[in-house]
Amino acid sequence: MANDLNSVKTAQRRYHHGALRPALLAAAEAVIAERGVDGFSLRETARRAGVSPAAPAHHFGDARGLLTALAAEAFRQFGDALEAADGAGSRIDRLRAQGLAYVRFALDERAKFDLMWRYLLLDRDDPEYRAASSRAYSILDRAARGRPAGPGEQAEIPAAIAAWSIVHGFARLALDGAFGEEEGAAERAARDLLPQVLEHLSV
Amino acid sequence: MANDLNSVKTAQRRYHHGALRPALLAAAEAVIAERGVDGFSLRETARRAGVSPAAPAHHFGDARGLLTALAAEAFRQFGDALEAADGAGSRIDRLRAQGLAYVRFALDERAKFDLMWRYLLLDRDDPEYRAASSRAYSILDRAARGRPAGPGEQAEIPAAIAAWSIVHGFARLALDGAFGEEEGAAERAARDLLPQVLEHLSV
DNA sequence: TGTACATCAGTGAACGCGCGTTCACTGATGTAC
């Protein structure tokens, strides 16, 4: 009994893909996960999605459009991960819990995390990208304040920036191999070192 | 009265350049400063140095070799900058002073700072690169301990990693436009925000 | 001091590559009547 998903999956020679947009995003994600962000190629992405190199243009305009859409999606998932970690407790507890989630996301989704910040490759004025990235920041900010920011309140509070900086820096250093280049070294540092490092963050 | 420097500069048609290695490094630095690390090209670098595209191979082997040499040079300058900032005072004072120098270097030498961490483009086993980068870390580490690390002592202490993370993260966020994308926004953040941010680093 | 010659640091043309995008097209879909 073929459902819609199966029919999409099995019908080999359909002229119209049916769900090409998400398929291209998934293919692009696989490409950068394998080859790194710099190894991205629109042609390779189309190849993996099983369509001609001209097909993506219908959905994303150009290569930058596709990467921007992927980065926006990544920021949405990132925001979800931070939100899920935002529990109860003191401000510093909440910040530290989010810090762990922040680094965990970076290590679990290395290529996506890298892409999120590669603004030279992205269209930062894209509304979806802007919305997704500023939401992620506001979650951190809320934890730092202990409550949502009121309207017209100072946008950047040093405690939030400090928390953001320390986990962002730790994540990048770990990804860049500063804590060891072997398989699993970054994960080990996040597990063993990060909690102690976060002890040095005060509020 | 032509000195050696002038004769190198003015003699147009010499078959042997005389100082091609440093000239190529300078050209490569200019290329990445203008076009970003991803815009680097060996051919363009050779073009700017006024030599054929095959010439760099004699000095650096291949493109990766040239970038690695440039990154090593960058790490050396970076270490010098940190060392110059390492004055007297309490441990936290010394760490904060180095933090300011760290971020200042990153903003002043954006492309070089970016290159230093782009390990996919570099040969991290290169002895010069290894030496220059581990020296830079040891300067931070020394400030965090308040004294040089003894032989066989724990390599990574959380206070040093915390200091490193917070300034590295702040620098990267600033460079990636997180504190504003306009001209000078990163510098303004470093001046106005960073000292307050470093108040949240404890030891 | 002069000469022969090995070594070194260049040349510039050529190779092959994969890329992003354009183009004229075609097949499928969905809507108006």
Place this chain on the structure above:
DNA sequence: TGTACATCAGTGAACGCGCGTTCACTGATGTAC
């Protein structure tokens, strides 16, 4: 319910590009005698 047709989402060949590296070579340098 059936048909005409506009719109949409694909094709696949082609374009032009700049790249890193290789190759056979050549001109300059420096060293041994």
